[in-house]
Amino acid sequence: xxxxxxHRAETLAEAATAAAEPGTSLIAGGTTMVDLMRGGVFAPARxxxxxxxxxxxxxxxxxxxxxFGALARMADVAEHPAxxxxxxxxxxxxxxxxxxxxxxxxxxxxNLLQRTxxxxxxxxxxPCNKLSPGSGCAALDGANREHAVxxxxxxxxxxxxxxxxxxxxxxxxxxxxxxxxxxxxxxLADLHREPGDTPERETNLLPGDxxxxxxxxxxxxxxxxxxxxxxDRQSYAFAIASAAVALEMQxxxxxxxxxxxxxxxxxPWRSTDAEAALQGxxxxxxxxxxxxxxxxxxxxxxxxxxxKIELGPRVVARALxxxxxxxxx
Amino acid sequence: MSxxxxxxxxxxxxVHRVEVDVRMTLLDTLRxxxxxxxxxxxxNQGTCGACTVHVDGRRVLSCLTLAVMADGRAVSTIEGIAxxxxxxxxxxxxxxxxxxxxxxxCTPGQIMAAIACVEEGHAGSDDDVREYMSGNLCxxxxxxxxxxxxRAVAVEATR
Numbered sequence: 001x002x003x004x005x006x007h008r009a010e011t012l013a014e015a016a017t018a019a020a021e022p023g024t025s026l027i028a029g030g031t032t033m034v035d036l037m038r039g040g041v042f043a044p045a046r047x048x049x050x051x052x053x054x055x056x057x058x059x060x061x062x063x064x065x066x067x068f069g070a071l072a073r074m075a076d077v078a079e080h081p082a083x084x085x086x087x088x089x090x091x092x093x094x095x096x097x098x099x100x101x102x103x104x105x106x107x108x109x110x111n112l113l114q115r116t117x118x119x120x121x122x123x124x125x126x127p128c129n130k131l132s133p134g135s136g137c138a139a140l141d142g143a144n145r146e147h148a149v150x151x152x153x154x155x156x157x158x159x160x161x162x163x164x165x166x167x168x169x170x171x172x173x174x175x176x177x178x179x180x181x182x183x184x185x186x187x188l189a190d191l192h193r194e195p196g197d198t199p200e201r202e203t204n205l206l207p208g209d210x211x212x213x214x215x216x217x218x219x220x221x222x223x224x225x226x227x228x229x230x231x232d233r234q235s236y237a238f239a240i241a242s243a244a245v246a247l248e249m250q251x252x253x254x255x256x257x258x259x260x261x262x263x264x265x266x267x268p269w270r271s272t273d274a275e276a277a278l279q280g281x282x283x284x285x286x287x288x289x290x291x292x293x294x295x296x297x298x299x300x301x302x303x304x305x306x307x308k309i310e311l312g313p314r315v316v317a318r319a320l321x322x323x324x325x326x327x328x329x
Numbered sequence: 330m331s332x333x334x335x336x337x338x339x340x341x342x343x344v345h346r347v348e349v350d351v352r353m354t355l356l357d358t359l360r361x362x363x364x365x366x367x368x369x370x371x372x373n374q375g376t377c378g379a380c381t382v383h384v385d386g387r388r389v390l391s392c393l394t395l396a397v398m399a400d401g402r403a404v405s406t407i408e409g410i411a412x413x414x415x416x417x418x419x420x421x422x423x424x425x426x427x428x429x430x431x432x433x434x435c436t437p438g439q440i441m442a443a444i445a446c447v448e449e450g451h452a453g454s455d456d457d458v459r460e461y462m463s464g465n466l467c468x469x470x471x472x473x474x475x476x477x478x479x480r481a482v483a484v485e486a487t488r
Contacts, residue, residue, distance in 0.1 A: 030394065030395060038374070049398060101390045101464045104388060105394070
């Protein structure tokens with residue numbers, strides 16, 4: 001691991017000022033940072049520890065939704081009664097992620113910023129346009145079974161592997177930032193970037209931005225929601241394909257659908273096409289699968305990930321039926 | 330501040346003042362600096378659970394914990410769970426009674442994870458144990474016996 005200067009911040013404002021300096025990274029749970037630094041993928045000159053900054057780890061009910069402190073631990077929020085009751089998809093997305101040890105360490109804010117599991121990115125020496133812009137993408141014609149079928153480009157097809165961000169993406173989630181240049185809020189939908197020509201830029205955060213809180217507005221669909229995560233193992237594996245769905249129903253008619261998909265795109269992927277395909281219709285196996293297919297209409301396979309274009313819609317459909325209790329057509 | 334950093338590590342109730350490179354993990358510090366080699370290096374990348382310890386009462390992966398970030402925190406390792414007279418912790422006894430190990434390499438991590446699993450209330454059924462112990466791999470595949478051991482302790486704890 002490349003040497004670095006270590007500094008412990010006492011407030012997020014202090015961390016923001018420090019993080020604005022080039023070569024500085026924040027560390028909270030450390031589960032991504034320590035791994036990538038030891039692997040030689042990531043080498044900040046200075047690391048600022050925000051794990052002990054008080055006051056940003058609460059789950060708070062708002063008048064019109066729910067707010068999460070960015071330093072809350074995944075394990076705690078996964079078991080929070082209000083989250084389980086009012087936003088089950090959010091609690092499930094946390095509970096189905098990683099392992100209990102990792103959930104005890106990892107924070108909600110840090111989890112949003114996790115990096116891809118692409119083997120070429122992680123080995124630190126293969127051609128990778130994220131690490132070394134212009135060097136190429138080894139995954140395009142390499143071992144790409146887990147790579148993205150949505151949101152990719154000729155420069156990068158690395159999958160965004162997380163669950164929490166996918167579940168949040170189903171709602172109109174806002175992210176509150178503390179920043180040396182002035183605190184502000186951004187839509188979660190605007191936080192993550194597709195690779196395009198600049199895969200090295202994964203988020204729209206500016207140097208010095210620190211995620212302080214995540215706010216999810218209440219919606220009529222949030223309590224009838226679920227997260228379905230399909231993976232090679234029953235537990236402790238990243239999603240091959242996942243779906244976060246929330247439904248507002250009237251009988252078996254879908255009033256509003258919220259659908260986000262994971263494990264298959266270069267960023268958390270909200271699908272308004274899938275939602276529109278289902279709105280105002282009876283929820284059946286057929287309509288659920290139509291919505292699923294609509295989500296993948298623009299999907300592009302690259303080699304070994306072609307199966308995701310068939311699997312993905314089925315995961316969406318199954319999640320919708322789980323949430324809405326649809327009848328066979 | 331870079332390079333070496335002094336810190337106080339409270340391990341199994343004893344405070345050790347050590348100076349470590351900021352890059353050193355809690356795992357390596359326990360093993361190499363404090364000679365507490367019960368905690369094992371498995372994958373060293375947070376995917377196997379062999380390095381599981383408790384920090385401030387929570388089970389965590391020591392291979393992904395920088396030692397400096399555990400400064401002042403209460404660390405509990407496999408060496409600290411038996412009684413002062415050497416009497417085995419109930420989880421250790423259950424692992425022996427249910428033959429929940431073969432080579433023993435994953436076992437300290439399994440036991441530390443299992444103790445926490447029961448304390449968290451996540452050992453109420455075989456399926457719960459399989460799910461909440463999924464962060465601990467066992468290449469010898471002692472899993473059915475590990476599940477039995479954890480369940481035995483959980484059931485006993487509710488008596």
